[in-house]
Amino acid sequence: MSAVAPDAPVSDDQARLDALAADLREARYYFDDVTSLLGAEAHGALGRDQTVPARIALAAVRASGAEGHERSLAVVVDLFLIGEAVPSEDVDAALPRTGAAGLAALGLADLPGGSAIARVDLRPHASDADAELWVASDLGSHRRTGVLRADHVLGIGQASLTLAQTTIRRPAARALDLGTGCGIQTFHLLAHAEHVTATDVSERALAFTRFNLLLNHAALGIDPANLGGRVDLRRGSLLEPVASERFDLIVSNPPFVITPRAPGEGERFTYRDGGLAGDRLVADLVSGLPGLLTPGGSAQLLANWEIRAEDEQWFDRPAAWLGRAAAADVDAEAWFIQRDVESPLQYAEVWLRDAAESRDPEHYRRRYADYLADFASRDVESIGFGMVWLRRPAGHDDGADVAARPVGRRFESIEHPIEQPLGPHLASAIAAADSLAAAGALGGTEDEADEALGRLHVVVADDVTEERHQRPGAEHPGVILLRQGAGLRRTSLLSTAEAGLVSACDGELSIGQIVSAIAALLGEDDPELEPTLLAGARRLILEGFLTQTVQRR
Known part of the structure; x- marks a missing residue:
């Protein structure tokens, strides 16, 4: 995997990456410290792309004459989380080993007129290994003009956090992060997997992941001179890069969003749109992932599914996808938990807003109508969203009666609030079924x-x-x-x-x-x-x- 990709951070200078990591540690650019600096409400508002409370909090910090690491932390927050143009001399003081010039060399900032302006979002994140990490991704919609670029690399969002908290953590020799994005799931997998294969169709996404891995190599237990010893980065679509391999654990936050497609239209927003009509991408994953699992191996993913007029129950389509896997002589246990249901109108509004497509009124009206026409063409009445767990049972021949297996197939609609992290509770429920069996x-x-x-x-x-x-x-x-x-x-x-x-x-x-x-x-x-x-x-x-x-x- 190349260390350089268009408009992505550069990861071919380990000494400079290590200098940046040392600067961020010294500035205490950690989640809890940022929360303490801004206050919990202002920090939470940043997660909703609302910067005004954080700006007010930083103004108060400056007015108080903050010194030392608090002053440095305020500069880093202003640059990377709020998106202000910060004087280069302030950046040099806050990040003395790296400086504004070093950020520019790493592709993290532009330096117009004596100021530094962030080119990426760089924010703190805590991994399963109780380690503080820094994760780079593309700037969010509130810090860009116009519609997001088609190969936008999404950062730490609610969906990725949900998957990380839902994943059942157990030792694994080989794990797969399918559709890695900026690498969030890979960071968590490294805490309990000996080796992780991370795939993505986007060259830029893999470049961001490589940068993040090497920036955080010490916390993640990676030898920067031998990245492949723990992580293999591969470019390709869905199951193609790993079609002949087997894994003990697979996690995926795939590009499952159901997007209308005009004739001849290319892929849009690779972080969320896999280029297939309706919910076919999820159908292909549910039916195909069991074949990539070792006996006893499991897969967990987030997904959308269409609920059509002819369906008697919301899970009719997911159940049929499992039948496709069985038809290929690779059966699996499954547990679908539906967490939310939206009408076609609600669904269109959510995803048009997500990509900032509402900024052009005419474009917004046209795309909104495209969504509704697309769903109507398949008699879609609503769209379900939820979590999927799959397992290829150990000690059973493929094609055996899945109903006789411990978990079998479970479909539940649980739309009320739940407790996170959910992974330990799911593990207990599966263990209870195994024990009964x-x-x-x-x-x-x-x-x-x-x-x-x-x-x-x-x-x-x-x-x-x-x-x-x-x-x-x-x-x-x-x-x-x-x-x-x-x-x-x-x-x-x-x-x-x-x-x-x-x-x-x-x-x-x-x-x-x-x-x-x-x-x-x-x-x-x-x-x-x-x-x-x-x-x-x-x-x-x-x-x-x-x-x-x-x-x-």
Whole structure:
């Protein structure tokens, strides 16, 4: 991968990169320090492309006569986060090893008329390795005029943070960051993967990633003289650069945005538009990624999917994509979590605003109409957004019955607020399903699974609370709810019998003993009561309300 790409930072001078890193450390250009300098609200506003509160805060810092690293930090924030023209002499003082001339040599700043103006966005970020990093990307829309360039390299955004927080972190020999952008997912992967392959269709994106890796090599555990020993940067579209390889973990924030395409039109905004009609790009990934996984390997990605008029359920199309993988003799378990649903109108407005396409009224009207016509051509009623987890199970032959596997296929719509980082909670849920399967309580015949489930001992998870609601004067509650305080924060409506089961789950008695006791206590001659309670217990374990424990002696 070349160290030089058009209008991208230059990464062929390691001594200068190391000098810049030393200057940024000395200025304490870290997330917490920037927050302390500006205040939490002003710093948060910068994440929404609102610079006025930060400008006011910096004016107060200057008025106070700040000295030392606080003065240097104010200069760096003004230059890279707010986007002001800063006198070159101030930059020389704040970054003494690098200076304004060094920033220009690295492609980070222009020097018109004795001032420095940032050419890139350079901001602090914390990785999974508890390391402070600095991440370079293209300037955001609030610091550019007109529509974004087609090969815009996106920086640290909410989507990339969501994927990083959702990814299940486990040791991996080989990991793949598909569509790396400026490299955010790769930085996190390096904390637990021996080697990472990072791909992108954009030469500029890979140049930004290379710059960021070498700027932060000490924190990331990379030998700058042997970058390939830990990271392999490859240019290419989607699965093409790695088609014949296998990985233990794949993560991707792909260019999934559904964009209308006029006949003969080239690709637009490579950071979000993969150049395929509708949601075909995501369909190709969901059906193709399992074939790149090692047995037991998993993939996690963010995605959009169309919900069309003929669909009976929102996940009809994603389920069909998994069928395409099975048809190729590479089956997979899957878990889709839909986090948001938008109408075609809402969707068009979000993505037109994202690329600053609203600045030209005529262009905006034309593109808005293109979006609506494109969705109407496929009878799209709404667009779902969410998180996807895939696994190629270990110990199963490809093509085996996926319904008999631990997780199988799960489709959930969870649009309420959840707790981040979500990765540990997803890992626990998958481990619970695997544990049920190992005990014989999931899969196989219904009778065998129920018998195995009945032998298990469980307790109520620490974050679970119970709510009971009843009308004034009523003898019994009309509604009994279980609520999770962490993770996916689900709410489960319980019957009176199920509430009794949960109340007795202290690990002392087995599930089967509790179910039998409840059936005897209620004295109901209902042959379906015990199977229903067992099914409820299984669901509550899979959803994390109940957790398995060892039998007490």
